[in-house]
Amino acid sequence: MLLEYDVSTNPLNTVEWLFAAMECVHISAFALSIGTIALVDMSLLGVGLADQSPAKILRATELWTMAGLTLVITAGLAIFSSDPLRYYYSPTFRFKMWCLLAAIIFNYTIHRKVVQSNPSPVVAKVTGAVSLVLWITVIFCGLFFAFTAGGY
């Protein structure tokens, strides 16, 4: 039963190094997922791998993005399980989850459509900027959650 779940038995709270190890996986995996998305965003903005089309960069990176997202979310769920109630009741964490949801949906709908079409420079730039802002907000929320008093 969920109600009987006792966080003190969670390996993340009993094995001294496991929580930190999960955080390392979480960080490395968001470098992979957000890093590859950022390459597409930057090319939409006309910088970075600018002589390659955004569509080509998307094709070259999408599997890595997916692998990174799978890993970062899996590690995130493990970290969440170490103290679900604290996360659940934190407004910062909830905001992070809404931004994450928005970022993922945006990435696999509008972002993808724009990248695969032949967007006007304005549409391309706005799409790239929105994507970057969404993902950076997710990172900032993750950090601010840890820094706000009492975990809020």
Next chain:
Amino acid sequence: MSVASISHAIQSTDLFTAVRQSTLFYPIVLSTHLTCIAIFGGMILITDLRLLGLALKSIPVGTVIESTRIWKRLGFVLMITCGILLAGAHLDKYYANPYFQMKLSLLVLIGIHGLYFRGSVYKYPVDLDLEPALPLKAKLAGGISLILWLSVVICGRWIAYYDDPNAIANLMRKLLHPV
């Protein structure tokens, strides 16, 4: 002058005192540090995977390295600036932290790695695309860089847990038995 007194003097400068005592600035700097890991660290990661012949195979190595070079440099400066602010603000606590020392040593190794492979890999990466298959030196450069950077991330995270190895257990105890 001991390392302890130098560290204390650095930490006590106006700049680092201000960073330490701020409520908003410190987490903003830390978030920026992490954002740099995501965006510019991600670029390093994908370059390493390209050198290993695993990712971005449809894009030439030369293009990947040359068109991300300026961004990696800018990102590195921003990441290091944030890192100095974060470390300087708590240098009293960090200078003797073995993971902090390991992280700095790894960054030195990353510098040596860059110099060592500069001539053969990074300076003229277009040459790598002329070869029939990715040469061993490219794979070595990518593989070693990947290991070094992942180790930097791991040490960076472990710095936080050295001071009090029981930090998590204590937090749990507090949560489970609120006073």
